[in-house]
Amino acid sequence: MKARNIEGVTSPISAEDVAKVARLARLDIADSDITHFTEQLAKVMDHFRDVDALDLSAVQPMTQPYPLVNVLRADEEQPCLDRDEVLAAAPAAEDGRFRVPPIIGLVE
Amino acid sequence: MSTLLPEGWELICGLEVHVELATKTKLFSGSPNRFGDEPNTNIDPVTLGLPGALPVLNEQAVELAMRIGLALNCTIQPCTFHRKNYFYPDMPKAYQISQYDQPLNIDGFLDLPSGVRIGVERAHLEEDTGKSTHIGGATGRIHGSEYSLIDFNRAGVPLVEIVSRPDIRSAEDARQYVAELRAILLAIGASDAKMEEGSMRCDANVSVHRVGTPFGTRCEIKNVNSIRALGRAIEYEARRQYDVIDSGGTIRQETRHWDDAEGRTHTLRTKEDADDYRYFLEPDLVPLVPSAEWISRVRANVPMLPAARRTRLADATGADVQGEAVSVIVERGQDDYVLSVGEVGGDVARALVYVQQAFSEEPSTPRIPAKDIAALTVMERDSKVTSTQAKTVLADIVANGGGDPAAIAAAKGFEAIDTSEVEGFVDQAIAADPDAWAKFCNGEQKAMGALVGLVMKASKGKADGKVVTAILNSRRG
C-alpha cells in the first residue's frame, strides 16, 4: 500500500488525495472539513495495513458470492412507468423531459 | 491519396463504431427499444436508474452481438460486465454497464472490397445513454445554452462497440470499412445502422508518422455523422497533425470535435480532463458463458455475407468482383434474383446488366418473374432482338411487373434481321453516301455515324448497331 508523507508522518491518505476523490465523487467539501475527513480516513486506512502481511500472489479474487452464470431475459416488452408519476418526482421538468442547468465542465 | 501527406509519411487510423442493436427491448430491462417516441415514455426503474433497480441481460441482444462477432470473424469467449463510472446528466446511474477486460468478441477482421484486411480488436456489449437537448444557445450546443432537457428513451438501448485495429491507411479505406460494416450489419439483421439517425456512430482515431518509425500520438475525432464526413475528417486531421509536426510542434493526445460545416476539427477535451472511470466488475450481473451449442445456433443464423455474395455473383456472371454492377446488385440484395434467372435457363451475365440498369426501384425480392427476364436474355443472346430493342422490352416488363418478352417485341414490331440483310443495308448506305465512306476509310471515325444512321433508317431501326459497326469496320479492313 502506498504511504504518503504529511509533515514527516507517514499517512496512507493525504489531504490532496481526499480533495481529489471528493471532486471525483462530486462532493463539495470545504477545505476546513477536508482536514477532519483526512484524519478519520487515515485512521481507517491505517487499519488496512494488516493485509500487507498476507501473500496474495496465488489467490484468485472473489467477485461473486454465489456461482451463477448466463442469467438472461427474453426480449419481450414489459409495462413502462407512468411518465407523469415519474416527472412529478423530478426536481425540475419541462416538455416531458428532465430539466438541468447548463451542462458545463462535464465530459461525455 | 498520395497528395495528402508528403512522400514517406502515412496516416494511421482505427475506428470505433457503436451500433444500436435491433432488439425489441433494452439491454437490461423490458422497456421498448424504439426511435422517435414521445420523450420519457419508454422508461422503467432500471432505465431511469431509480434506487433499488437491477439489470437483467437481454438474450436477443447477446444473440445479435454474437452474430456480429461471427460475421467479423471474431472468437466468442466467456465474458463479464464492468461498471464505467462517470457523471453526466444523460447517464441515469452515473455509471455505464459495459465490458472491459473480458469482452464477448475478440480478434476478428473485416476484409474490404479492395482486398485490404482490417483487424477487429473487439466487439462488446454496452448500454446507451439518454439524450440531451440544449436550450437557449445560438447553435443548439452546450456552449451558451441556458439549460438542457434530458430524454431517457434511449437510455439502456443495447449497443455493440466494434473497435478496429489501427490498420486503416487512407480515408478511402475508412469509408469502405464503414460501408462494408454497415452492409454486414444489415445482412445479419443486427441493426439498421443509420448514421443519420444515430443507430451507427463512428469515432476515428488518427495519427501520422514517417513510415518505418513508431506510430505517432493519436487524436480521437467525434461528431462524424456520415461516411462522407468520415473521409473528410480523417484527411483534415492527418494534414493538421502533419502540419503541426512539420512546424516543430508535438501532437497532444486529445479528443477533437469534427465541425462538418467548417470542415475542421477542434479540441473537445484533453486526456487530463477525462475522469478516472474506476472500472470494476458489475456485481449485479453474472458472467456470460456462451455454450458451443448456442454459438453453433448463432452461426446458423448468420446468412451469406456481402463479400461472399459478391464473389458468388462475380464467379457466376464473369463480372468484376470489385465492379459497380456486382457491388450495386449485392447492396440491393438482388443477387439471389440474378442467379435465379440462370436457374431457369437465362443468361446470368446479361441478367446482371438488366437488373443493374432497370431494377433500382425494385425490392430485394423483385416482383418480375425470373422466367420473363430469362427469356429476354436468351432473345438478346440469340440476336432475336438488338440490345437497344432489349432495353425497350425490359423497360416495358419492369413497368408492368412482368410480361412475355417475345410478345412484347412482336407487338412493338421488333424483329430480328439476320446479318446478311444487314450487309445489304450497309452496301446501300455506302452507295448512298460515298463521301462519308471515303472519310471513314481515311480514318475519320466520326463519318461512321452518318453511315450507321442510313442503315438504321433503311432497316427501320431493326439493325443491331453493334453488328453494323462490326461490318463497317471489317469492310474497311
Next chain:
Amino acid sequence: MANIPTTAAGIADAVQSREVSATEVVEHHLNVIAQRDGDINAFNLVTSEHARAAALRIDNAIASGAAVGPLAGVPIAIKDNMCTRGIPTTCSSHILEGWKPPYDATVITTLGAAGAVMVGKTNLDEFAMGSSTENSAFGPTRNPLDTSRVPGGSSGGSAAAVAAGLAPVSLGSDTGGSIRQPAALCGVVGVKPTYGRVSRYGLVAFASSLDQIGPFATTVDDAALITEVIAGHDPKDSTSIPQPVPSLRAAAREGVQGMRIGRVTDLPEGAEPEVAARLNEAFAALESAGARIVDVTLPSLSYALTAYYLIAPAEASSNLARYDGVRYGMRTSAADTNAMYGATRAAGFGDEVKRRIMLGTYALSAGYYDAYYGKALKVRRLISDDFDRAYAQADVVLMPTSPMVAFPFGDKVDDPMSMYLCDIYTIPTNLAGHPAMSVPFGTGAHGLPVGVQVLAPALGEVAMFRVGGALEAAGGAR
C-alpha cells in the same frame, strides 16, 4: 377487543380462523405505536391509512370466503430502504426526503400477496451505513430496553419496532451485520439469508455483492415463517438463486441431535466477558441437546474488516453516484450541472456516507485499485475458503453476534474505526455470501441482551434454523 397474539404465526392463525379481525390487529398495533414510538423513534413514517385499507381488504376477503395468504392480517414494519410505491422511501437521508418510488420492491409485492399489512417504514443509519442508527438524518432510534442506548444498526428502527411490540415482525437489510447486530442489541431474532435467497429488486443498494434482506422477529418460528415467504427466485434480480426454499419452520423444531457445532478457536478478540460467557453457555446448551462441538479455525477472519471496508464502500461509491439531483430526490440549485452535483450531494449526504463514498472512490481509483479493492477481493477469497474448510467438519459455526451489548449514544460516533469494530463477527458472513442468524441468549453487562450468532454454509438455512430453534428453546429458560 379480543386478545391479540404477539407472534406473526399466532396472528395469522387467529385471523384465518376469524378469532380476531385484521382490522382489530392493525388498530391494536397502531395504538401501541402511537403510545410508544415517541420515545423510541423506530418509524420514519407510520402508514396508518394504508394499513387500515389493507386490513379491511383482508377482512372482506375472508368474509367472502376468498383465499388469503399465509400472513393475512400480520402487521409488518419495513426498513425505509425498500421501495414502496407511492409511499416515501427515504433511506433516512435528506437526499431522498419525501421521494415516493413509482414501483414496489419485490419483497413488498410478495408480502402484499401473502396478506401482510405494512404499518410503517422504519428508521436506519443513512443508506444503511452504520451500526447504531445514529447516522440517520431524521434523528436516532432508541433501544426500547434502555432508551439512553443505541438499538444497533443499520436496521435499528426495524429491530426496535419488534423489541417494543410495535409490530410482531419487521424487515431489515444486512450488508455487514445490519440485521444481526441490532437484533442482538435489542434482544430479538434477526436473520440474514444466503446471498441470493431474497430478491434485492427494490432494495436501495448499498453494497451490491453483500446486501441481503431478512426478518426480525420475537421467535425463531416467526423468523422462519417470514424467511419462507420472502425467499425465492426473482427473475428481476440477476443474482437471485434459482433454488427452492426448504421448510424452515419445520427445521426450527427439528432439534440438533447429531449435529456438529463449530467453535472457532482463533476467533478475533474483542468480545465483552459477559458476551463470551453467554456463548460458552450456548455451546453447552447445544451439547446437552445432543449436538457435538467441533473445533475449527478461521485464520483469515481478522482481515475481514479490512476487506469489507474496502469492498462495501467501493460498491457504495458507485451505487450512490445516481443521487445527483437530476431525476429524483433533493436538488441544490447551481449555475451549471457539475456545480449542482457537488452542492446537492454535499448538502444531501451525511458525514458517514461521505466518508464511505470517498474511501470507496479512493479504493477504486487509478493507481490504487490493485493495492486496495483488488487486494480486498483476494482477502474475500481467503475468508470464503476458510469457511469452506470449516464446513467440511462442522454443520454450523457459532460465535457472538456483537462484541458488546448496546452502548450509549455518542460513544462511538466520533471515532468511525471504533464503530466499524462492532461488526467484526458479522462481516465475514456477508463476504462469504453465507446465511447467519442472531438468537437472543441471556443478558450481559447492565442486564442488556446478548445475541449468539449461528453461521451456516451457503443454502444452509435448514441447519441454521435447527440450531437457532434449539438455542431459543434452551435460552428461553433463562
